[in-house]
Structure formats: C-alpha cells, structure tokens
Amino acid sequence: MKSDTSGNKKVIITLIFLLMINTFTVSDVTAKQLYPQEFETPEIEAETAVLMEFESGKVLYDQEMHRQMHPASTTKIMTALLLIENASLREQVVVSENAFGTDGSSMYLNLDEKITTRDLLYGLMVRSANDAAVAIAEYVAGSVENFADMMNSRAKELGAKNTNFKNPHGLTEENHKTTAYDLGVIAREALKNPKFRSVASTRRITLDWPEEEDEDRLLVNRNELLADYPGALGVKTGYTRSANQTFVAAAERDGMTLIAVVLSTSRNRLFEDAKELLDFGFEAFEQVEIFEQNDVITSTEVENSNQELELIVEESLSLPIPKMATEIEQRVDLEEQLLKAPIEEGEQVGSLDLLLEEEEIVSVPLYTKEDVEKAPRYGFWILAVMITIPAIFLIYKRYYELKSRKKFQEKLKNRY
Template structure:
C-alpha cells in the first residue's frame, strides 16, 4: 500500500515539474515592432474567478523592491502579492533565507490534499505521537481521517499531525520531505529547503517571504485548503476512539481584520513571529508574508490595506482576443492571445503601462492554426512585466490558390 502511494506521489511531483518547465516563454531578442496601450480597463472585481495562473518566473526588481508602502513595518522580511495575477506589489528582503517555523505546514497540507484522499484513514504512529511543542496530543494507534489531520495541522498547528500525514502519504517523514522540496522547486520556490514537515528548528530548514507567498498562493487555489485556513474555529472527529476535538485558529487576523480569509502563523525563537495571511476585498484577494515580525498582525493589516488602497489589477486582454495582424505575409493572418492578460500595479503607475508586439516567425508558409507567431509583452516604463504568446488564428498553405481556412479552437 505504501509503495503504491510512494510511486503515485513521485509521479505527481514529476508531472508538476514538467508542467512548470513547459510554462516558460522561450526568449527571442529581436524586437521588430511595438505599440502603446491606447486604453486599458481596470479589471472588474465581479469577474468569475478563474484557475490561478502560474507565477511569473522572471524576476521583477522594480516591483519586488518597490519603495512605496506603509511607513514602517516591524518585519525583517515581507512580501505583498496579488493572488490572481501572482504579481508582487511590495517587497522587503523578499529573497532573504529565514527559518519559516510553522508556515512550513502550508506545504505539508498542500501535498496531503493533492496526494491523498480526504476520507483515507490514518493510524497514528509512535513517532508521530512523540512529536512535541504545539500538538494535537495524538496517541499511538488512534485513527482519524486524513482531512481531519490536515485541518489540525493548519488550524491548530499540530506538529504531530504533520508527521502522521507524511508517514501516511509517503511511508516516512524523510521521504515526504523529499516530495516537499520537489514541489517547492516546481512552484518556483528556489530559495527553500525543508528538513521536516512542521517547521521545528533545524539548521538546513529555510525559506523566504517570496517563496512562502508562491506556496500559499498555490494552496489557496485548492478549495479545501482555502476552506480550512479561513475557519476561526472548528472541530475534528477521531474515529478510534470516537471523540471530538475543538480547534481555535492561531491566526488572530481572522478576528481583527474583517477581510482576512487565511492562511497560517508560525513562531519559534529562531524564526521569530511569522505570518502568511490572505484577505479578499471587493472580489480581489491579496496575500501577505511577514517573517520575524514582532507586530506580525499589525504589519499584515497595514500591508493588505495599503495594497487594496494603492494598487489595482488592470485587464489588458481576453482569451482568444485578436491583438494584431501578422506582418510577414500577404494572407491577412490574425494573431490572438490564448489566455487573459492581467497585471497588478500601483495605481500611480497606470499611465506608464505599455504593450509591445515582438514577431518571432518569418513570413514563410505554411502556417498552422495555433502556431506561435510572436509574443505580446507588457511593460511598465522600462521594466517588462509579462510576455504571452501570439498565435495564428488559421491555417495558411504555400499554394495561395489552394489556401484553406480553418478556424482554430473556436
């Protein structure tokens, strides 16, 4: 049984890494044309929520080191991110490696939900029951559903629950930690290394504010994760012995800030007070990470309020929207974008937003419907924020007398 789960786990992580690599845009450096955005519309907050897009892999120093923000925050490191777009709106030592404490449990919960089934029954081992510090006070031999354990790990911050989850999914905590590191890398968290499942002090166990934001953003795209982390109070049910345990969330921001809806606290002597928190206001969700923050809840509230007040999401294009006509041919080939394009920026920077078209293909025929012709770049002043492929709307064959027209993917 364990062997089967272990194989399934590695397959899932392998596929995630492959998919992550395939999302990158191949760089082409010859710029042949550009255009200024004539009009941009602020994204409506009432839009239907789409699946979370992959985080941008290109570094954006202008945004990650942005000077604007609250006057003072106590955190040693911090990040403010738009959950839908993945854009970083504020950063303070965003890539500084620090102990993440119990924010580690974000990744443990993600893998528990992705690699296991909620109703799987977990039997608590002696090793899991022996884990100290913040715990659910698990006893050896107790039986409980996996979902209940994940809830205990996220809401009550149970260290013992994390070990029980790991052993159930991968056979041992050590093997599960390997999965955690692979998953982190697949999500773009390049400055993270986990040594355990719960964040208890360990020399080679670290992350960054930016990496934790990436992981939490992915977690929030999982409905069960989002549902668990927004709960102020809940209870979990043990199967053997048949009993209930009341839980109260360690994230006080859920009580102190009306828009808060997640995610996880963390505290150790080495890490200081840490918090990963999300909030949704008028349909827009922001995510904040503060590490080694004496006033973590105050810092989080300041950053979230600043983000809602001073930044916006700009909607630039819809999926399937025609952007331009390919200039390399006389056959009037329209080029479109496959996915919506949205950018989160400071409101004061709105007028600096531009788009540029870079054609990558020559005019040689044939051209297939859906073939990449170039890319559509989004710039804020002198800084490139995003780049999306421009695709051909139709087939064009070599012999013009035999040109065929085939709408693509409509």
C-alpha cells in the same frame, strides 16, 4: 497605515515582475523590466517580508524576500498541500508512536488511534498540530525523511529555489529554512485548491474524539485576521524561538487577492505587520484585466498568401496596476518582419509587450489564430502559358509550312 512623523516620508517601492510556472497560473508570462512608483512605506517590524498578488504572482513589496529564515509552522502550508495532492480526505490513518510522541503544539492524538486525513488536515492548519504533521508525513510518504524529500521536490517545481525542508511541522532544525518569497510561492499554489482555502480560513471546528466519548476536540485558529480583517482568507501562523513569530496571510478585495509573508517579527506586531502589507497593496493597486483568453491582439499580412492572419493570446492576463498609473501601452514584436505561408494554427510568432510609463512590465507570447495555406503560384502558370502558346503557334506554323511545301512538290512532280 502609519505615516512618518515628518509627514513627508516616502520611498521608492520597486515592483518586481517575476516569472511564475504554472502555473497561472498565467503561464508563459515573462518579466523583462522593473518599474518604480512612489508610495508611503509599509512600516513593519519583520526582518524579511513580501507582498505578492495571487493571480499573476507579481511581487508588490519586497523586504529581503530571498533571505533564508526559519519558517516555524508556516512549513505546514506545504504539508497540507502534499496531503491534498496525494490523498483523498476520507482515508483512515493509524497514529504511530513517532507521531504520538511529537513535541510542541498538538491535537492530542492517541497511539494507534484511527483518524481521517480530513481531521488531520484540520488539526494541522487550525490547531497547528505537530503530531498531525508527522502522521500525515508517514501516511503519504512512509517516513518523515521521505516526506521531506517530497516537500523539497515540490518546492523546486514551484520555483521555491531557496527552500530546504527537513520536517513537516517546522520545529527548528539547522538546515530547515526557506524565504519570504518562497513561502509566498508555496501559499499561492496551495490557495488555488478550494479544499485548502476552506480549511485555512476555518476559525474553529469541533472534531470527534473516539477515545473520549464525553469530549470532542475543539480546534481554534489563532489567526486574528480571520476575525477582524475584511476579506481575510487565512493562511498560517508560526512560532519557534529560532524563527520568532512568522505569518503567511491572504486576503481578497475588489477582485484582487494578495498574499503577505512576514518572518521574524514580535508577537505584538505579527498581525499588524501583515495588515500593513495588505493595506498597502489594496490602497496602492487595483486589479486590471488586460485581455481575455484568445483575444485577438492584431492582424498581419502573410507572404505567399491572399489572407491576413489574426494573432491572439492563449491565456487571459490580469495584473495589479498602481492606481496612479496612466494608460498601459501595447507593443507588438514579431519574430519576422513579414510572416511567410504556410503557417499552422497555434504557432508562436512573436510577443506582445506591455509598457507602463515607457517601462516594459510584461511580455506575452502571440500565437496564430488559424492555419494559413500557401497561395497557388498563378504567376508561374501565366508565364508558362505565355511561353507555351507562342511555342505551339511556331510549331504549328512550321508544320503547316512543311506540309504545304510537300504538297507543292508533289504537284510539280505530277505535271512532268
């Protein structure tokens, strides 16, 4: 990582903790605060960029991450994701005239060629083939236009709200734009899929070329990090004149996976920018397991019950924490000061707030571990017995008095 010439340059990098759906994904985890730490600035040339931790979706570095930009071939991450989600990799595709005639980088598909979805996926992600992108779009959705609608719908589902795709390959169109943050979100979802991970990390592959018996298709990945960056996982480079150089990179070290996105940088700085961001993340943060799934966080008394109730988290939680950070403080916040029976298992009753240096960084729902039945109302029955016994006694006494009086009167009557 480069340092300033004065040797003293530091800036505040704001760690923005954002909600991610599904995903988690750690689902149900909501950020409520920002917290700052001082680190040396990653020196990058890219106009916009983001560094995101994979498991939680937390943003560790932000440089205009919500500014809309042309993505170029990083578009193909979404194209690959939709192919994997909507088709097997053994299906046969017939190459159309539209796909055959696509401009730009190509895997040299022939008109009416039959090719598997698997080979198209490798052509898309390794060779960055635009003809493969169109063939995939037409196979999955019937047309490029329908596929673009699918891309946009899936982007919105993932929380990529500032994205508008017009095609499956990333060739420049006026309204074909996304953001560094949105590309990070899309890449995070794609990297959850083992098939995508395998293809995106492939350095080179040879495919059969049915039309040319004496030749094969050799596909070579231009992602230099796969060769020289320890822990690199892929993902996708891109270039057009409008977009300049673009890159979505991912790497894993010491149990932490990071996603770096750089948009509109120079050819000379493309891979260096990504390395700067990844190095910053691995040097400044460590992945900390806060708790496991169904861990008991605390217990509480329950009104109208004779038992204590244990409260749990339903999802495991692991967060990237600054290495210089002190202990994480836990604070339990219940919706009611005293819970009342009956209570059902799995009922959300409050939250666990995590604080780092007195700033709240994340809030996680707390759920009941088991059912709690309402205790029998012994007080009522005791009171009832206390009232009933004297009443019975008084009734019996009155009855006995009346009976004795009657006998006495009969005796007097018999005497006369």
